[in-house]
Amino acid sequence: MSQILVVGSLAYDSIKTPVGAVNKTLGGSANYFSVAASLLSPVRVVGVVGSDYSQEDKKILESRNVDLQGMTVKTGQTFHWSGFYDDNLNEAQTLQTDLNVFADFDPVLPQAYHDSKFVFLANIDPVLQLKVLGQVKSPVYTGMDTMNFWIQSKKSDLLKVLQKVQILLINEGESKMLTDEPNAIAASEKLLRMGPEAVVIKRGEYGVILNHKEKGLFVLPAFPIAEVIDPTGAGDTFAGGFFGWLSRNEKRPTFEDLKQACFVGSCLASFTVQDFGLKSIRAVTAESLSKRQTTYHQYLQVST
Protein backbone atom coordinates (compact mmCIF):
# COMPACT_ATOMS: atom_id res chain seq x y z
CA MET A 1 0.00 0.00 0.00
CA SER A 2 1.37 3.36 -1.08
CA GLN A 3 1.07 6.80 0.51
CA ILE A 4 -1.07 9.23 -1.49
CA LEU A 5 -0.03 12.85 -1.54
CA VAL A 6 -2.84 15.37 -1.91
CA VAL A 7 -2.54 19.12 -2.25
CA GLY A 8 -5.67 21.23 -2.03
CA SER A 9 -7.73 23.54 0.11
CA LEU A 10 -8.52 23.16 3.80
CA ALA A 11 -11.48 25.42 4.30
CA TYR A 12 -14.53 26.53 6.16
CA ASP A 13 -17.68 26.47 4.07
CA SER A 14 -21.00 28.27 4.54
CA ILE A 15 -23.59 26.42 2.51
CA LYS A 16 -27.28 26.86 1.83
CA THR A 17 -29.36 24.23 0.03
CA PRO A 18 -33.14 23.84 -0.43
CA VAL A 19 -33.31 21.76 2.76
CA GLY A 20 -31.10 23.74 5.16
CA ALA A 21 -27.92 25.66 5.81
CA VAL A 22 -24.64 25.43 7.69
CA ASN A 23 -22.21 28.13 8.72
CA LYS A 24 -18.41 27.70 8.58
CA THR A 25 -18.43 23.94 8.51
CA LEU A 26 -15.18 22.12 7.77
CA GLY A 27 -14.60 21.61 4.06
CA GLY A 28 -12.15 22.13 1.22
CA SER A 29 -10.98 19.66 -1.40
CA ALA A 30 -8.09 18.25 0.69
CA ASN A 31 -10.37 17.49 3.61
CA TYR A 32 -13.01 15.67 1.55
CA PHE A 33 -10.29 13.85 -0.38
CA SER A 34 -8.41 12.77 2.73
CA VAL A 35 -11.44 11.59 4.70
CA ALA A 36 -12.49 9.41 1.75
CA ALA A 37 -9.04 8.16 0.72
CA SER A 38 -7.99 7.33 4.29
CA LEU A 39 -10.69 4.63 4.36
CA LEU A 40 -8.53 2.76 1.86
CA SER A 41 -4.91 4.01 2.01
CA PRO A 42 -2.56 6.25 4.00
CA VAL A 43 -2.70 9.92 2.98
CA ARG A 44 -0.29 12.87 3.19
CA VAL A 45 -1.73 16.38 3.03
CA VAL A 46 -0.17 19.58 1.75
CA GLY A 47 -2.18 22.69 2.57
CA VAL A 48 -2.47 25.84 4.62
CA VAL A 49 -4.85 26.88 7.38
CA GLY A 50 -5.26 30.00 9.50
CA SER A 51 -4.90 30.40 13.22
CA ASP A 52 -8.68 30.00 13.52
CA TYR A 53 -8.47 26.37 12.35
CA SER A 54 -9.61 24.41 15.39
CA GLN A 55 -7.75 21.56 17.05
CA GLU A 56 -10.92 19.56 16.78
CA ASP A 57 -10.97 19.98 13.00
CA LYS A 58 -7.29 19.05 12.79
CA LYS A 59 -8.02 15.88 14.73
CA ILE A 60 -10.56 14.73 12.15
CA LEU A 61 -7.72 13.89 9.80
CA GLU A 62 -5.20 12.93 12.52
CA SER A 63 -7.59 10.36 13.93
CA ARG A 64 -7.68 8.72 10.49
CA ASN A 65 -3.89 8.49 10.42
CA VAL A 66 -3.60 11.18 7.78
CA ASP A 67 -0.08 12.65 7.77
CA LEU A 68 -0.31 16.41 8.43
CA GLN A 69 3.41 17.29 8.29
CA GLY A 70 2.64 19.19 5.10
CA MET A 71 -0.10 21.29 6.68
CA THR A 72 1.10 24.82 7.44
CA VAL A 73 -0.59 27.03 10.04
CA LYS A 74 -0.39 30.75 9.23
CA THR A 75 -1.49 33.81 11.14
CA GLY A 76 -4.83 34.90 9.76
CA GLN A 77 -8.10 33.33 8.72
CA THR A 78 -8.62 29.98 7.02
CA PHE A 79 -9.95 29.96 3.45
CA HIS A 80 -13.71 30.53 3.53
CA TRP A 81 -16.20 29.67 0.79
CA SER A 82 -19.81 30.63 0.87
CA GLY A 83 -22.38 29.42 -1.64
CA PHE A 84 -25.80 28.00 -2.27
CA TYR A 85 -27.68 25.49 -4.40
CA ASP A 86 -31.17 25.82 -5.83
CA ASP A 87 -33.21 22.78 -6.89
CA ASN A 88 -30.54 22.02 -9.48
CA LEU A 89 -28.14 20.48 -7.01
CA ASN A 90 -25.64 19.72 -9.78
CA GLU A 91 -24.24 23.25 -9.71
CA ALA A 92 -23.11 25.43 -6.80
CA GLN A 93 -23.62 29.19 -6.93
CA THR A 94 -20.75 31.02 -5.23
CA LEU A 95 -21.70 33.91 -2.97
CA GLN A 96 -18.27 34.76 -1.62
CA THR A 97 -14.71 33.46 -1.69
CA ASP A 98 -12.38 34.70 1.05
CA LEU A 99 -8.97 33.30 0.17
CA ASN A 100 -7.42 34.58 3.43
CA VAL A 101 -4.19 32.64 4.20
CA PHE A 102 -4.75 30.59 1.03
CA ALA A 103 -3.94 33.70 -1.06
CA ASP A 104 -0.18 33.34 -0.40
CA PHE A 105 -0.14 29.56 -0.29
CA ASP A 106 3.30 28.37 -1.32
CA PRO A 107 3.39 24.58 -1.10
CA VAL A 108 6.77 23.33 0.11
CA LEU A 109 6.78 19.59 0.63
CA PRO A 110 8.33 18.11 3.76
CA GLN A 111 11.36 15.96 2.91
CA ALA A 112 9.42 12.87 3.90
CA TYR A 113 6.83 13.50 1.15
CA HIS A 114 9.32 13.54 -1.74
CA ASP A 115 9.00 9.79 -2.29
CA SER A 116 5.19 9.87 -2.73
CA LYS A 117 4.04 7.48 -5.43
CA PHE A 118 0.43 8.57 -5.94
CA VAL A 119 -0.20 12.30 -6.22
CA PHE A 120 -3.47 14.18 -6.52
CA LEU A 121 -3.43 17.87 -7.35
CA ALA A 122 -6.86 19.06 -6.27
CA ASN A 123 -8.35 22.24 -7.65
CA ILE A 124 -5.77 24.98 -6.88
CA ASP A 125 -3.74 27.45 -8.97
CA PRO A 126 -2.07 25.42 -11.76
CA VAL A 127 1.23 27.18 -11.01
CA LEU A 128 1.12 25.65 -7.54
CA GLN A 129 0.07 22.28 -8.93
CA LEU A 130 3.21 22.33 -11.08
CA LYS A 131 5.31 23.35 -8.12
CA VAL A 132 4.08 20.42 -6.04
CA LEU A 133 4.62 17.96 -8.85
CA GLY A 134 8.18 19.26 -9.29
CA GLN A 135 9.03 18.28 -5.72
CA VAL A 136 7.95 14.63 -6.02
CA LYS A 137 10.88 12.48 -7.13
CA SER A 138 9.38 9.56 -9.03
CA PRO A 139 5.60 9.42 -8.86
CA VAL A 140 3.88 6.30 -10.20
CA TYR A 141 0.52 7.92 -10.92
CA THR A 142 -0.55 11.56 -10.81
CA GLY A 143 -3.92 13.20 -11.26
CA MET A 144 -5.42 16.66 -11.18
CA ASP A 145 -8.67 18.56 -10.96
CA THR A 146 -9.35 22.18 -11.93
CA MET A 147 -12.17 24.70 -12.14
CA ASN A 148 -13.65 27.49 -14.29
CA PHE A 149 -11.62 30.20 -12.53
CA TRP A 150 -8.27 28.69 -13.62
CA ILE A 151 -9.56 27.81 -17.08
CA GLN A 152 -10.39 31.48 -17.59
CA SER A 153 -7.43 33.08 -15.83
CA LYS A 154 -4.48 30.68 -16.18
CA LYS A 155 -5.21 28.45 -19.12
CA SER A 156 -1.61 28.21 -20.39
CA ASP A 157 -0.33 27.10 -16.96
CA LEU A 158 -3.21 24.66 -16.72
CA LEU A 159 -2.29 23.17 -20.09
CA LYS A 160 1.28 22.64 -18.79
CA VAL A 161 0.03 20.63 -15.80
CA LEU A 162 -2.19 18.60 -18.12
CA GLN A 163 0.96 17.54 -20.01
CA LYS A 164 2.47 16.18 -16.82
CA VAL A 165 -0.33 14.15 -15.21
CA GLN A 166 -1.67 10.71 -16.06
CA ILE A 167 -5.29 11.54 -15.33
CA LEU A 168 -7.61 14.55 -15.22
CA LEU A 169 -10.75 14.47 -13.07
CA ILE A 170 -13.03 17.31 -14.12
CA ASN A 171 -16.67 18.41 -13.86
CA GLU A 172 -18.76 18.08 -16.99
CA GLY A 173 -19.36 21.83 -17.32
CA GLU A 174 -15.69 22.60 -16.94
CA SER A 175 -14.69 19.90 -19.42
CA LYS A 176 -16.84 21.69 -21.98
CA MET A 177 -15.44 25.09 -21.05
CA LEU A 178 -11.84 23.91 -21.34
CA THR A 179 -12.37 22.26 -24.73
CA ASP A 180 -15.02 24.59 -26.17
CA GLU A 181 -17.00 21.46 -27.00
CA PRO A 182 -20.69 21.10 -26.05
CA ASN A 183 -20.68 17.29 -26.01
CA ALA A 184 -19.09 15.56 -23.01
CA ILE A 185 -17.80 12.54 -24.95
CA ALA A 186 -16.21 14.80 -27.57
CA ALA A 187 -14.79 16.95 -24.74
CA SER A 188 -13.17 13.89 -23.18
CA GLU A 189 -11.57 13.02 -26.54
CA LYS A 190 -10.15 16.54 -26.84
CA LEU A 191 -8.85 16.45 -23.28
CA LEU A 192 -6.94 13.24 -24.02
CA ARG A 193 -5.19 15.07 -26.84
CA MET A 194 -4.04 17.69 -24.32
CA GLY A 195 -1.81 15.24 -22.47
CA PRO A 196 -3.24 12.85 -19.89
CA GLU A 197 -3.65 9.16 -20.71
CA ALA A 198 -7.10 9.16 -19.10
CA VAL A 199 -9.90 11.57 -18.24
CA VAL A 200 -12.81 11.22 -15.83
CA ILE A 201 -15.74 13.55 -16.49
CA LYS A 202 -17.80 14.02 -13.35
CA ARG A 203 -21.52 14.50 -14.06
CA GLY A 204 -22.87 14.90 -10.54
CA GLU A 205 -26.02 12.83 -9.94
CA TYR A 206 -25.63 11.31 -13.42
CA GLY A 207 -22.32 9.59 -12.72
CA VAL A 208 -19.00 9.59 -14.54
CA ILE A 209 -17.42 8.91 -17.91
CA LEU A 210 -13.91 7.47 -17.99
CA ASN A 211 -12.07 7.84 -21.27
CA HIS A 212 -8.66 6.15 -21.68
CA LYS A 213 -6.35 6.95 -24.58
CA GLU A 214 -5.75 3.32 -25.49
CA LYS A 215 -8.63 1.45 -23.88
CA GLY A 216 -11.57 3.71 -24.68
CA LEU A 217 -14.70 4.40 -22.69
CA PHE A 218 -16.33 3.31 -19.46
CA VAL A 219 -19.64 4.83 -18.36
CA LEU A 220 -20.93 4.58 -14.82
CA PRO A 221 -24.16 6.03 -13.40
CA ALA A 222 -24.06 7.48 -9.90
CA PHE A 223 -25.32 5.49 -6.92
CA PRO A 224 -28.96 6.66 -6.73
CA ILE A 225 -29.78 8.86 -3.75
CA ALA A 226 -33.40 9.93 -3.23
CA GLU A 227 -32.60 12.75 -0.84
CA VAL A 228 -29.54 14.84 -1.61
CA ILE A 229 -28.88 17.21 1.28
CA ASP A 230 -25.63 18.90 0.20
CA PRO A 231 -23.58 18.00 -2.88
CA THR A 232 -20.53 20.02 -1.74
CA GLY A 233 -17.38 17.91 -1.80
CA ALA A 234 -18.85 15.03 -3.80
CA GLY A 235 -16.26 15.46 -6.55
CA ASP A 236 -13.36 15.59 -4.07
CA THR A 237 -14.76 12.58 -2.23
CA PHE A 238 -14.88 10.77 -5.57
CA ALA A 239 -11.22 11.68 -6.16
CA GLY A 240 -10.30 10.45 -2.67
CA GLY A 241 -12.01 7.12 -3.18
CA PHE A 242 -10.52 6.88 -6.65
CA PHE A 243 -6.93 7.44 -5.52
CA GLY A 244 -7.46 5.53 -2.29
CA TRP A 245 -8.43 2.48 -4.32
CA LEU A 246 -5.58 2.84 -6.84
CA SER A 247 -2.82 3.27 -4.29
CA ARG A 248 -3.62 -0.06 -2.63
CA ASN A 249 -1.45 -1.32 -5.45
CA GLU A 250 2.11 -0.05 -5.83
CA LYS A 251 1.89 -0.37 -9.58
CA ARG A 252 0.72 1.90 -12.32
CA PRO A 253 -3.02 1.25 -12.63
CA THR A 254 -4.53 -0.70 -15.51
CA PHE A 255 -7.78 0.32 -17.26
CA GLU A 256 -9.60 -2.24 -15.11
CA ASP A 257 -8.10 -0.64 -11.98
CA LEU A 258 -9.33 2.77 -13.13
CA LYS A 259 -12.84 1.43 -13.69
CA GLN A 260 -12.92 -0.11 -10.23
CA ALA A 261 -11.57 3.15 -8.81
CA CYS A 262 -14.50 5.00 -10.44
CA PHE A 263 -16.89 2.53 -8.83
CA VAL A 264 -15.38 3.00 -5.36
CA GLY A 265 -15.11 6.77 -5.78
CA SER A 266 -18.76 7.06 -6.87
CA CYS A 267 -19.88 4.86 -4.03
CA LEU A 268 -18.10 7.06 -1.47
CA ALA A 269 -19.33 10.28 -3.09
CA SER A 270 -22.90 9.05 -2.60
CA PHE A 271 -22.39 9.16 1.16
CA THR A 272 -21.06 12.72 1.10
CA VAL A 273 -24.23 14.16 -0.48
CA GLN A 274 -26.46 12.65 2.22
CA ASP A 275 -25.62 15.30 4.79
CA PHE A 276 -23.96 18.70 5.11
CA GLY A 277 -20.20 18.99 4.87
CA LEU A 278 -18.12 16.02 6.00
CA LYS A 279 -20.75 14.65 8.36
CA SER A 280 -21.92 11.67 6.35
CA ILE A 281 -18.60 10.65 4.75
CA ARG A 282 -16.88 10.74 8.16
CA ALA A 283 -19.33 8.15 9.48
CA VAL A 284 -18.57 5.62 6.72
CA THR A 285 -16.97 2.39 7.89
CA ALA A 286 -15.47 -0.53 5.99
CA GLU A 287 -18.78 -2.32 6.63
CA SER A 288 -21.11 0.43 5.43
CA LEU A 289 -18.93 0.97 2.36
CA SER A 290 -18.90 -2.72 1.52
CA LYS A 291 -22.67 -2.96 1.97
CA ARG A 292 -23.31 -0.02 -0.34
CA GLN A 293 -20.89 -1.44 -2.91
CA THR A 294 -22.97 -4.63 -3.02
CA THR A 295 -26.21 -2.66 -3.49
CA TYR A 296 -24.57 -0.44 -6.13
CA HIS A 297 -23.40 -3.48 -8.02
CA GLN A 298 -26.97 -4.85 -8.00
CA TYR A 299 -28.36 -1.57 -9.33
CA LEU A 300 -25.97 -1.80 -12.30
CA GLN A 301 -26.45 -5.46 -13.08
CA VAL A 302 -27.99 -6.57 -16.37
CA SER A 303 -27.38 -9.79 -18.25
CA THR A 304 -27.11 -8.98 -21.94
Added chain:
Amino acid sequence: MSQILVVGSLAYDSIKTPVGAVNKTLGGSANYFSVAASLLSPVRVVGVVGSDYSQEDKKILESRNVDLQGMTVKTGQTFHWSGFYDDNLNEAQTLQTDLNVFADFDPVLPQAYHDSKFVFLANIDPVLQLKVLGQVKSPVYTGMDTMNFWIQSKKSDLLKVLQKVQILLINEGESKMLTDEPNAIAASEKLLRMGPEAVVIKRGEYGVILNHKEKGLFVLPAFPIAEVIDPTGAGDTFAGGFFGWLSRNEKRPTFEDLKQACFVGSCLASFTVQDFGLKSIRAVTAESLSKRQTTYHQYLQVST
Protein backbone atom coordinates in the same frame (compact mmCIF):
# COMPACT_ATOMS: atom_id res chain seq x y z
CA MET B 1 -43.66 -13.44 -30.50
CA SER B 2 -46.53 -11.09 -29.76
CA GLN B 3 -47.92 -8.17 -31.74
CA ILE B 4 -47.33 -4.79 -30.08
CA LEU B 5 -50.03 -2.19 -30.39
CA VAL B 6 -48.85 1.43 -30.39
CA VAL B 7 -51.00 4.54 -30.45
CA GLY B 8 -49.31 7.87 -31.00
CA SER B 9 -48.59 10.65 -33.44
CA LEU B 10 -47.63 10.31 -37.09
CA ALA B 11 -46.18 13.67 -37.94
CA TYR B 12 -44.02 15.93 -40.00
CA ASP B 13 -41.32 17.69 -38.02
CA SER B 14 -39.32 20.81 -38.78
CA ILE B 15 -36.21 20.75 -36.63
CA LYS B 16 -33.23 23.02 -36.11
CA THR B 17 -30.19 21.97 -34.11
CA PRO B 18 -26.73 23.58 -33.71
CA VAL B 19 -25.46 21.52 -36.68
CA GLY B 20 -28.28 21.88 -39.20
CA ALA B 21 -31.99 21.88 -39.97
CA VAL B 22 -34.66 19.84 -41.71
CA ASN B 23 -38.09 20.86 -42.96
CA LYS B 24 -41.16 18.62 -42.66
CA THR B 25 -39.29 15.40 -42.18
CA LEU B 26 -41.22 12.28 -41.13
CA GLY B 27 -41.58 11.97 -37.36
CA GLY B 28 -44.05 11.50 -34.53
CA SER B 29 -43.91 9.09 -31.62
CA ALA B 30 -45.65 6.21 -33.44
CA ASN B 31 -43.22 6.36 -36.34
CA TYR B 32 -40.10 6.34 -34.15
CA PHE B 33 -41.60 3.63 -31.96
CA SER B 34 -42.61 1.43 -34.89
CA VAL B 35 -39.34 1.70 -36.80
CA ALA B 36 -37.43 0.67 -33.65
CA ALA B 37 -39.84 -2.00 -32.40
CA SER B 38 -40.23 -3.63 -35.81
CA LEU B 39 -36.56 -4.63 -35.68
CA LEU B 40 -37.56 -7.03 -32.91
CA SER B 41 -41.31 -7.77 -33.09
CA PRO B 42 -44.41 -7.23 -35.24
CA VAL B 43 -46.13 -3.89 -34.64
CA ARG B 44 -49.68 -2.55 -35.09
CA VAL B 45 -50.18 1.19 -35.38
CA VAL B 46 -53.15 3.32 -34.40
CA GLY B 47 -52.92 6.90 -35.60
CA VAL B 48 -54.17 9.53 -38.02
CA VAL B 49 -52.54 11.31 -40.96
CA GLY B 50 -53.67 13.96 -43.41
CA SER B 51 -54.08 13.71 -47.16
CA ASP B 52 -50.59 15.20 -47.54
CA TYR B 53 -49.01 12.10 -45.95
CA SER B 54 -46.96 10.64 -48.79
CA GLN B 55 -47.11 7.07 -50.07
CA GLU B 56 -43.36 6.96 -49.66
CA ASP B 57 -43.66 7.78 -45.96
CA LYS B 58 -46.39 5.16 -45.54
CA LYS B 59 -44.12 2.59 -47.15
CA ILE B 60 -41.43 3.16 -44.53
CA LEU B 61 -43.56 1.26 -42.02
CA GLU B 62 -45.18 -1.10 -44.54
CA SER B 63 -41.79 -2.28 -45.73
CA ARG B 64 -41.01 -3.25 -42.13
CA ASN B 65 -44.18 -5.35 -41.92
CA VAL B 66 -45.85 -2.88 -39.59
CA ASP B 67 -49.62 -3.36 -39.63
CA LEU B 68 -51.27 -0.07 -40.70
CA GLN B 69 -54.93 -1.15 -40.55
CA GLY B 70 -55.28 1.22 -37.60
CA MET B 71 -53.92 4.23 -39.49
CA THR B 72 -56.69 6.58 -40.61
CA VAL B 73 -56.24 9.03 -43.48
CA LYS B 74 -58.28 12.21 -43.09
CA THR B 75 -58.79 15.17 -45.36
CA GLY B 76 -56.49 17.93 -44.19
CA GLN B 77 -52.88 18.31 -43.13
CA THR B 78 -50.82 15.87 -41.06
CA PHE B 79 -49.77 16.94 -37.54
CA HIS B 80 -46.78 19.28 -37.80
CA TRP B 81 -44.30 20.08 -35.05
CA SER B 82 -41.62 22.69 -35.35
CA GLY B 83 -38.88 23.18 -32.80
CA PHE B 84 -35.22 23.73 -32.13
CA TYR B 85 -32.40 22.73 -29.79
CA ASP B 86 -29.58 24.91 -28.52
CA ASP B 87 -26.33 23.43 -27.20
CA ASN B 88 -28.34 21.74 -24.46
CA LEU B 89 -29.58 18.94 -26.65
CA ASN B 90 -31.46 17.37 -23.74
CA GLU B 91 -34.42 19.71 -24.15
CA ALA B 92 -36.38 20.70 -27.25
CA GLN B 93 -37.83 24.20 -27.56
CA THR B 94 -41.17 24.18 -29.37
CA LEU B 95 -41.71 26.89 -31.97
CA GLN B 96 -45.07 25.76 -33.29
CA THR B 97 -47.53 22.88 -32.98
CA ASP B 98 -50.09 22.48 -35.78
CA LEU B 99 -52.38 19.69 -34.66
CA ASN B 100 -54.26 19.65 -37.97
CA VAL B 101 -56.06 16.29 -38.43
CA PHE B 102 -54.66 15.16 -35.07
CA ALA B 103 -56.96 17.66 -33.31
CA ASP B 104 -60.02 15.42 -33.82
CA PHE B 105 -58.19 12.12 -33.50
CA ASP B 106 -60.62 9.50 -32.24
CA PRO B 107 -58.81 6.18 -32.03
CA VAL B 108 -61.09 3.30 -32.98
CA LEU B 109 -59.22 0.01 -33.10
CA PRO B 110 -59.76 -2.37 -36.00
CA GLN B 111 -61.34 -5.64 -34.83
CA ALA B 112 -58.06 -7.42 -35.53
CA TYR B 113 -56.24 -5.30 -32.93
CA HIS B 114 -58.50 -6.21 -30.00
CA ASP B 115 -56.38 -9.21 -29.05
CA SER B 116 -53.12 -7.21 -28.74
CA LYS B 117 -51.02 -8.41 -25.82
CA PHE B 118 -48.43 -5.61 -25.54
CA VAL B 119 -49.75 -2.06 -25.70
CA PHE B 120 -47.85 1.22 -25.69
CA LEU B 121 -49.75 4.46 -25.27
CA ALA B 122 -47.34 7.07 -26.60
CA ASN B 123 -47.65 10.71 -25.60
CA ILE B 124 -51.24 11.69 -26.58
CA ASP B 125 -54.29 13.04 -24.75
CA PRO B 126 -54.80 10.78 -21.70
CA VAL B 127 -58.51 10.58 -22.53
CA LEU B 128 -57.56 8.93 -25.83
CA GLN B 129 -55.01 6.71 -24.09
CA LEU B 130 -57.82 5.42 -21.87
CA LYS B 131 -60.09 4.93 -24.86
CA VAL B 132 -57.49 2.80 -26.64
CA LEU B 133 -56.82 0.71 -23.57
CA GLY B 134 -60.56 0.13 -23.17
CA GLN B 135 -60.71 -1.53 -26.58
CA VAL B 136 -57.98 -4.10 -25.92
CA LYS B 137 -59.47 -7.29 -24.49
CA SER B 138 -56.79 -8.87 -22.35
CA PRO B 139 -53.43 -7.13 -22.60
CA VAL B 140 -50.42 -8.80 -20.97
CA TYR B 141 -48.35 -5.67 -20.52
CA THR B 142 -49.21 -2.02 -21.06
CA GLY B 143 -47.11 1.12 -20.91
CA MET B 144 -47.54 4.83 -21.41
CA ASP B 145 -45.65 8.06 -21.93
CA THR B 146 -46.87 11.61 -21.37
CA MET B 147 -45.69 15.22 -21.52
CA ASN B 148 -45.84 18.59 -19.73
CA PHE B 149 -48.91 19.72 -21.72
CA TRP B 150 -51.10 16.87 -20.37
CA ILE B 151 -49.64 17.15 -16.88
CA GLN B 152 -50.74 20.76 -16.81
CA SER B 153 -54.06 20.50 -18.64
CA LYS B 154 -55.44 16.99 -17.95
CA LYS B 155 -53.79 15.76 -14.80
CA SER B 156 -56.84 13.91 -13.42
CA ASP B 157 -57.28 11.94 -16.66
CA LEU B 158 -53.57 11.24 -16.71
CA LEU B 159 -53.74 9.86 -13.18
CA LYS B 160 -56.54 7.50 -14.29
CA VAL B 161 -54.37 6.07 -17.08
CA LEU B 162 -51.50 5.66 -14.62
CA GLN B 163 -53.76 3.40 -12.55
CA LYS B 164 -54.29 1.12 -15.52
CA VAL B 165 -50.81 0.60 -16.97
CA GLN B 166 -47.98 -1.62 -15.80
CA ILE B 167 -45.23 0.82 -16.72
CA LEU B 168 -44.71 4.53 -17.22
CA LEU B 169 -41.88 5.80 -19.44
CA ILE B 170 -41.34 9.49 -18.78
CA ASN B 171 -38.73 12.22 -19.27
CA GLU B 172 -36.84 13.32 -16.19
CA GLY B 173 -38.17 16.89 -16.30
CA GLU B 174 -41.75 15.67 -16.64
CA SER B 175 -41.34 13.13 -13.85
CA LYS B 176 -40.43 16.03 -11.57
CA MET B 177 -43.31 18.16 -12.81
CA LEU B 178 -45.85 15.37 -12.30
CA THR B 179 -44.67 14.60 -8.77
CA ASP B 180 -43.56 18.07 -7.67
CA GLU B 181 -40.33 16.44 -6.56
CA PRO B 182 -36.92 17.87 -7.58
CA ASN B 183 -35.04 14.57 -7.19
CA ALA B 184 -35.46 11.97 -9.95
CA ILE B 185 -35.16 8.95 -7.65
CA ALA B 186 -37.73 10.38 -5.25
CA ALA B 187 -39.95 11.22 -8.24
CA SER B 188 -39.79 7.61 -9.41
CA GLU B 189 -40.86 6.44 -5.93
CA LYS B 190 -43.83 8.79 -5.97
CA LEU B 191 -44.83 7.68 -9.46
CA LEU B 192 -44.90 4.06 -8.31
CA ARG B 193 -47.41 5.07 -5.66
CA MET B 194 -49.63 6.48 -8.43
CA GLY B 195 -50.29 3.07 -9.94
CA PRO B 196 -47.79 1.42 -12.27
CA GLU B 197 -45.63 -1.48 -11.08
CA ALA B 198 -42.59 0.08 -12.76
CA VAL B 199 -41.32 3.45 -13.96
CA VAL B 200 -38.56 4.33 -16.40
CA ILE B 201 -37.19 7.84 -16.09
CA LYS B 202 -35.54 8.93 -19.33
CA ARG B 203 -32.59 11.27 -18.78
CA GLY B 204 -31.51 11.89 -22.38
CA GLU B 205 -27.74 11.61 -22.82
CA TYR B 206 -27.43 10.49 -19.18
CA GLY B 207 -29.41 7.29 -19.61
CA VAL B 208 -32.35 5.85 -17.68
CA ILE B 209 -33.48 4.85 -14.22
CA LEU B 210 -35.81 1.88 -13.88
CA ASN B 211 -37.69 1.64 -10.61
CA HIS B 212 -39.81 -1.45 -9.91
CA LYS B 213 -42.30 -1.61 -7.06
CA GLU B 214 -41.04 -4.94 -5.74
CA LYS B 215 -37.58 -5.29 -7.21
CA GLY B 216 -36.18 -1.80 -6.76
CA LEU B 217 -33.74 0.13 -8.89
CA PHE B 218 -31.70 -0.35 -12.02
CA VAL B 219 -29.54 2.49 -13.38
CA LEU B 220 -28.19 2.53 -16.91
CA PRO B 221 -26.07 5.22 -18.57
CA ALA B 222 -26.78 6.04 -22.21
CA PHE B 223 -24.61 4.62 -24.99
CA PRO B 224 -22.03 7.41 -25.40
CA ILE B 225 -22.33 9.39 -28.65
CA ALA B 226 -19.70 12.04 -29.39
CA GLU B 227 -21.72 13.82 -32.05
CA VAL B 228 -25.43 14.19 -31.42
CA ILE B 229 -27.10 15.58 -34.55
CA ASP B 230 -30.78 15.54 -33.56
CA PRO B 231 -32.21 14.09 -30.35
CA THR B 232 -35.82 14.18 -31.60
CA GLY B 233 -37.50 10.81 -31.23
CA ALA B 234 -34.86 9.28 -28.96
CA GLY B 235 -37.40 8.67 -26.19
CA ASP B 236 -39.91 7.07 -28.59
CA THR B 237 -37.16 4.96 -30.12
CA PHE B 238 -36.25 3.83 -26.61
CA ALA B 239 -39.88 2.87 -26.01
CA GLY B 240 -39.98 0.98 -29.32
CA GLY B 241 -36.85 -0.99 -28.50
CA PHE B 242 -38.12 -1.55 -24.96
CA PHE B 243 -41.50 -2.99 -26.05
CA GLY B 244 -39.98 -4.71 -29.07
CA TRP B 245 -37.70 -6.62 -26.74
CA LEU B 246 -40.42 -7.47 -24.19
CA SER B 247 -42.95 -8.75 -26.70
CA ARG B 248 -40.55 -11.38 -28.00
CA ASN B 249 -41.89 -13.25 -25.00
CA GLU B 250 -45.61 -13.89 -24.67
CA LYS B 251 -45.37 -13.65 -20.91
CA ARG B 252 -45.57 -10.81 -18.45
CA PRO B 253 -42.02 -9.48 -18.20
CA THR B 254 -39.83 -10.09 -15.16
CA PHE B 255 -37.57 -7.40 -13.63
CA GLU B 256 -34.66 -8.94 -15.53
CA ASP B 257 -36.65 -8.66 -18.79
CA LEU B 258 -37.32 -4.97 -18.04
CA LYS B 259 -33.60 -4.34 -17.44
CA GLN B 260 -32.68 -5.98 -20.73
CA ALA B 261 -35.42 -4.01 -22.45
CA CYS B 262 -33.85 -0.78 -21.11
CA PHE B 263 -30.51 -1.90 -22.51
CA VAL B 264 -31.94 -2.63 -25.98
CA GLY B 265 -34.05 0.54 -25.97
CA SER B 266 -31.07 2.72 -25.02
CA CYS B 267 -28.94 1.06 -27.64
CA LEU B 268 -31.49 1.79 -30.37
CA ALA B 269 -32.06 5.35 -29.16
CA SER B 270 -28.34 6.01 -29.59
CA PHE B 271 -28.73 5.44 -33.33
CA THR B 272 -31.65 7.85 -33.63
CA VAL B 273 -29.66 10.83 -32.33
CA GLN B 274 -26.90 10.34 -34.89
CA ASP B 275 -28.86 11.92 -37.73
CA PHE B 276 -31.98 13.99 -38.36
CA GLY B 277 -35.41 12.38 -38.06
CA LEU B 278 -35.70 8.68 -38.77
CA LYS B 279 -32.66 8.55 -41.05
CA SER B 280 -30.23 6.78 -38.75
CA ILE B 281 -32.65 4.43 -36.96
CA ARG B 282 -34.10 3.28 -40.30
CA ALA B 283 -30.64 2.12 -41.39
CA VAL B 284 -30.12 -0.12 -38.35
CA THR B 285 -29.85 -3.83 -39.10
CA ALA B 286 -29.77 -6.88 -36.85
CA GLU B 287 -25.99 -6.85 -37.39
CA SER B 288 -25.38 -3.19 -36.57
CA LEU B 289 -27.61 -3.48 -33.51
CA SER B 290 -25.83 -6.57 -32.29
CA LYS B 291 -22.44 -4.95 -32.82
CA ARG B 292 -23.42 -1.85 -30.85
CA GLN B 293 -24.88 -4.00 -28.07
CA THR B 294 -21.51 -5.70 -27.68
CA THR B 295 -19.69 -2.34 -27.52
CA TYR B 296 -22.29 -0.95 -25.10
CA HIS B 297 -21.85 -3.94 -22.85
CA GLN B 298 -18.08 -3.35 -22.82
CA TYR B 299 -18.54 0.31 -21.90
CA LEU B 300 -20.58 -0.76 -18.85
CA GLN B 301 -18.36 -3.58 -17.71
CA VAL B 302 -16.58 -3.40 -14.35
CA SER B 303 -15.56 -6.29 -12.13
CA THR B 304 -16.33 -5.36 -8.56
